[in-house]
Amino acid sequence: MTDLSDFLVTKRWPAQNPDILQVYAFGTPNGRKVPIALEEMGIKYEYHSTGGLSDDIMRSPEFLSVSPNNKIPAILDPNGPDGAPITLFESGAILQYLAEKSGKFAGSTxxxxxxxxxxxxxxxxxxxxxxxxxxxxxxxxxxxxxxxxxxxxxxxxxxxxxxxxxxxxxxxxxxxxxxxxxxxxxxxxxxxxxxxxxxxxxxxxxxxxxxxxxxxxxxxxxxxxxxxxxx
Ligand SMILES: N[C@@H](CCC(=O)N[C@@H](CS)C(=O)NCC(=O)O)C(=O)O
Known part of the structure; x- marks a missing residue:
């Protein structure tokens, strides 16, 4: 089993299954993009609701460790592209990452x-x-x-x-x-x-x-x- 304990975000939002991609989001249009993409691509993930967008959540050290711009969504993928975990924020960058990871939904040429x-x-x-x-x-x-x-x-x-x-x-x-x-x-x-x-x-x-x-x-x-x- 992957050990994600070095990632501060997991102290506030513990990973039940650290072998799969972790999503940190909330029910907003930017937040929904990532679970929608993961469902479309068939990539397994664990969803963590931040529980809101207030400063005490968005500017907490745990959340800033994955999203220094203090906004959802963010991800922590234990199976990153270079054989190591990767964290990402900005929904557009996350979608590009997921399209490359899955080989789907970003054209074929x-x-x-x-x-x-x-x-x-x-x-x-x-x-x-x-x-x-x-x-x-x-x-x-x-x-x-x-x-x-x-x-x-x-x-x-x-x-x-x-x-x-x-x-x-x-x-x-x-x-x-x-x-x-x-x-x-x-x-x-x-x-x-x-x-x-x-x-x-x-x-x-x-x-x-x-x-x-x-x-x-x-x-x-x-x-x-x-x-x-x-x-
Ligand atoms: N460009 C960013 C925008 C993200 C964004 O604006 N997220 C909002 C919710 S939809 C947020 O987290 N707001 C909290 C705040 O501004 O403190 C992205 O697409 O990921």
């Missing part, structure tokens, strides 16, 4: 792989951060601001991003050719617009390809299992 990575980067640098700010300024603390500049900016960005995705999905089931880690990153953030109560203000129903894509994604049994796990 170099060109296909870079197309998948392109859309993954689009999600990480564009859709995720912009939708996150939309949530802040439309539903959460920023919603009480009288000056509508920030709110309108992120509503505008939200619509622009939905339009980009809708256009890319014209005549396609998935964003980058075959179903891929890019879809596993993008689609959970569409569902989150419901939690932000922002679908109406974005006129979500107008983006017909996006609406069908979200449904197609959540119809997948592995996606449903990944969502269920991520509490």
């Amino acid at each position: 170099a060109s296909e792989k870079f197309t998948v990575y392109q859309w993954l980067m689009w999600q990480m640098a564009g859709q995720g951060p912009m939708f996150g700010q939309l949530g802040f300024f439309y539903k959460f603390a920023g919603a009480s601001m009288e000056d509508p500049t920030a709110r309108n900016r992120y509503i505008g960005e939200g619509k622009r991003i939905l339009n980009v995705l809708n256009t890319q999905l014209e005549g396609r089931d998935w964003v980058a050719g075959d179903y891929s880690i890019a879809d596993m990153a993008i689609a959970p953030w569409l569902k989150t617009l419901e939690f932000y109560e922002a679908k109406d203000v974005l006129e979500y129903g107008n983006y017909k390809n996006v609406v069908a894509y979200e449904q197609r994604f959540y119809d997948r049994p592995a996606v449903q299992r990944g969502v269920e796990v991520t509490v």
Whole structure:
């Protein structure tokens, strides 16, 4: 049995089965990406809910030891690529790692792989951060601001991003050719617009390809299992 006791994270979230990949996450769109990918790929894992996102958890020495940026998700894989355990944070990097590990969901040629990575980067640098700010300024603390500049900016960005995705999905089931880690990153953030109560203000129903894509994604049994796990 692998000994993970040198990894501080295991003091707060002990590994029941240290031979398999350990996931540290919570029920948010970024958190769900990793269990969804692991379910799709058939990689065994042990899920640890951080139990929240408060500073006392995210900034604890145990959590910072796997995620120095104090955000979920993070992983500890006892079977890393160089014959040693590896820890990783940033959901996009984790998805790339898992795609390489499994040999699945990142295309089958170099060109296909870079197309998948392109859309993954689009999600990480564009859709995720912009939708996150939309949530802040439309539903959460920023919603009480009288000056509508920030709110309108992120509503505008939200619509622009939905339009980009809708256009890319014209005549396609998935964003980058075959179903891929890019879809596993993008689609959970569409569902989150419901939690932000922002679908109406974005006129979500107008983006017909996006609406069908979200449904197609959540119809997948592995996606449903990944969502269920991520509490
Ligand atoms: N770029 C990061 C973003 C992760 C992120 O924003 N995680 C949020 C939850 S969805 C979080 O942990 N927030 C806690 C905090 O900011 O303290 C990734 O994709 O992994």
